[in-house]
Amino acid sequence: MKHIVGIMPLWDDEKDSIWMLPGYLxxxxxxxxxxxxxxxxxxxxxxxxxIEMCDGxxxxxxxxxxxxxxxxxxxxxxxxxxxxxxMEMIVLKKAMDADKPILGxxxxxxxxxxxxxxxxxxxxxxxxxxxxxxxxSPPYDIxxxxxxxxxxxxxxxxxxxxxxxxNSYHHQAVKAVAPELSVMAVSSDGxxxxxxxENSRFLWAVQWHPExxxxxxxxxxKILEAFINAI
Numbered sequence: 591m592k593h594i595v596g597i598m599p600l601w602d603d604e605k606d607s608i609w610m611l612p613g614y615l616x617x618x619x620x621x622x623x624x625x626x627x628x629x630x631x632x633x634x635x636x637x638x639x640x641i642e643m644c645d646g647x648x649x650x651x652x653x654x655x656x657x658x659x660x661x662x663x664x665x666x667x668x669x670x671x672x673x674x675x676x677m678e679m680i681v682l683k684k685a686m687d688a689d690k691p692i693l694g695x696x697x698x699x700x701x702x703x704x705x706x707x708x709x710x711x712x713x714x715x716x717x718x719x720x721x722x723x724x725x726x727s728p729p730y731d732i733x734x735x736x737x738x739x740x741x742x743x744x745x746x747x748x749x750x751x752x753x754x755x756x757n758s759y760h761h762q763a764v765k766a767v768a769p770e771l772s773v774m775a776v777s778s779d780g781x782x783x784x785x786x787x788e789n790s791r792f793l794w795a796v797q798w799h800p801e802x803x804x805x806x807x808x809x810x811x812k813i814l815e816a817f818i819n820a821i
Contacts, residue, residue, distance in 0.1 A: 593821040595623040596644035598678055598698075599630050600652045601671050613801030614650055614695075620804060621814035623821070632676045641684050645821045646691040646792075649678060649698030651799070654762055660709045667713050667761070679705055686790065691820040693813075694795030699785055700762050702795050706787075708768030714761055720779040724758045730802040734758050737775040737783040737798075744786050744794065745774040748816050749809050756783070756798035763797065792820030 595618050599608045610627055618625040625648070628640060641647075656670035657663065659679075664670065682705050685692055694702045700710050711717045714724055723734040733755035739746045746752065754775070764782035767773060774794070775784035787793035794817065800810035 592622060592624045593645040593818060594643060595625050595646045595648055595818075595821075596640060596681070597625050597627045597648045598650045598681070599627050599674070600650060601630055601674055603671075611650075611801060613799075613804070614648060617801045617804045617810075617814050618648065618818070621811070621818040623818045628677075628681070630673055630677060632673060632680065634680060637677070637680050638684065641681060641688065641690075644690070646693070646817060647681060647685045648817075649682070649692065649694040649701055649795070651696035651698065651760075653697065654712075655697060655700045655704050655710060657710070657712055659704045660707075662709070662712070665712045665716070667716070675701070686793070689791050691792035691817055692790070692794075693792075693817040694785075695801060696760050696797060696799060697762075699764060699782075699795035699797050700760075702793070703764045703768050703771060703785060706768035706770050708764060708771065709766040711763045711765045714763055714781070718763070718779070718781070720781070722758075722777055722779045722781070724763070724777075724781065725761055726758055730757055730759055730799060731806055732757060733803075735777055737777050739775045739784075740773055743772070743774040743784075745784055745813075748812055751809070754809060757803055758798055760797060792817060
């Protein structure tokens with residue numbers, strides 16, 4: 591029997607509509623799971639029923655995380671989705687309480703860090719200027735910079751490498767790491783690129799995009815497979 595993975599929805603403000611990048615769904619299917627897209631809802635009873643049905647959860651990219659979560663006023667460039675932030679706060683807490691495996695990608699690492707008490711750079715170019723390319727142009731499956739992987743971290747044990755070339759498409763990033771989380775990878779400019787929670791069965795989050803590169807990159811596949819295998 592395959593495991594069901596709840597995928598956090600992407601939201602299109604202009605079309606007032608849920609949408610989804612196929613890589614999130616196909617990547618989970620390729621790794622052996624069955625993906626389902628959550629509705630955009632803050633109804634706790636509905637979410638509880640969905641959470642009970644799912645075996646793991648993927649926190650996707652998309653809107654900026656609202657700085658109000660970590661008690662800052664938003665900069666003008668921040669584009670957040672209040673309903674999604676509230677929904678994901680509920681899902682994250684209940685999934686952690688049930689100790690169900692969680693994987694965060696891009697916004698996912700940022701949201702998980704903020705929700706657990708960390709802070710973010712609201713905008714890397716303004717707050718942490720760097721020569722590293724963190725916001726690449728298409729195609730998005732091409733690596734644009736390297737990350738250093740922390741020795742003996744779960745990611746290092748999974749991939750068995752100390753450096754990794756990754757794709758990158760974000761303008762927010764982890765600033766202060768949440769107390770419950772530990773760093774698994776950093777870029778050469780000091781930006782946190784991967785986190786995990788030691789006290790969870792599986793709670794990993796990466797800043798890069800394995801959903802774009804899993805077809806051509808074995809390490810991207812290994813990350814998605816480690817998530818599914820944890821279930």
